[in-house]
Amino acid sequence: MLEVMEVENTVLADGTMVGIRPIKPEDIAALVEFHEGLSFGTVYRRFFGIHPHLAMQEAEHFCAADTVDRFALVAVVDDAVVGVARMERVLPATTAEVAFVVADRFQHRGLGRVLALHLAAAASERGITELVADILPDNLPMLRLLPDAGFAVTVSLVGGIVRQACPIPIQSGTSLPAQ
Numbered sequence: 001m002l003e004v005m006e007v008e009n010t011v012l013a014d015g016t017m018v019g020i021r022p023i024k025p026e027d028i029a030a031l032v033e034f035h036e037g038l039s040f041g042t043v044y045r046r047f048f049g050i051h052p053h054l055a056m057q058e059a060e061h062f063c064a065a066d067t068v069d070r071f072a073l074v075a076v077v078d079d080a081v082v083g084v085a086r087m088e089r090v091l092p093a094t095t096a097e098v099a100f101v102v103a104d105r106f107q108h109r110g111l112g113r114v115l116a117l118h119l120a121a122a123a124s125e126r127g128i129t130e131l132v133a134d135i136l137p138d139n140l141p142m143l144r145l146l147p148d149a150g151f152a153v154t155v156s157l158v159g160g161i162v163r164q165a166c167p168i169p170i171q172s173g174t175s176l177p178a179q
């Protein structure tokens with residue numbers, strides 16, 4: 001049985017209070033607005049291409065993420081989404097691919113790290129023991145995020161993309177997914 005995560009408030013080093021909670025279907029409009037406000041570079045690094053708008057179907061898909069195989073967290077300030085962290089189970093079933101995006105004005109304030117730690121805990125509750133992240137080779141902030149947060153990252157190059165993989169401890173009482 002997965003624990004239902006409520007909003008967890010965290011204070012960034014600059015004093016900003018941020019709520020971290022699972023994404024929900026009611027977040028569609030806020031997620032679209034968040035995406036529209038991202039810089040070209042931030043979108044490019046997240047989606048590996050030009051992706052200025054989220055289609056409604058895509059936003060619905062992103063906001064319906066609380067299942068045992070897919071999960072996402074949003075960081076919220078004054079009801080506005082300022083960051084998203086998501087995981088999706090891949091093969092083997094104890095591995096999850098993760099992705100992060102933080103609003104430009106909130107970057108370099110420690111929010112990515114907070115999201116990574118919360119996402120790892122949520123992944124662990126879902127029986128995940130390894131996170132993988134695919135990263136553009138020039139994306140230094142993301143290349144440093146997981147190692148700086150304390151994860152023991154191994155690196156490989158897959159078709160010109162950097163793949164980081166790191167183990168996470170499994171939480172006791174977690175039921176593993178059916179293979």
Ligand SMILES: CC(C)(COP(=O)(O)OP(=O)(O)OC[C@H]1O[C@@H](n2cnc3c(N)ncnc32)[C@H](O)[C@@H]1OP(=O)(O)O)[C@@H](O)C(=O)NCCC(=O)NCCS
Pocket residue numbers: 012013014041042043045046098099100101102103106107108109110111112113114133134135139140141142144145148
């Ligand atoms: C990658 C990304 C999610 C990181 O988010 P972030 O909130 O900026 O991450 P953090 O603030 O935790 O860490 C980033 C930097 O801020 C620094 N930092 C952390 N806490 C800080 C603080 N309190 N004050 C100042 N700097 C801080 C970190 O040392 C790190 O420094 P570096 O960039 O020189 O390595 C963000 O840059 C982003 O959205 N990028 C575009 C999308 C993307 O690349 N996604 C990855 C695809 S998987």
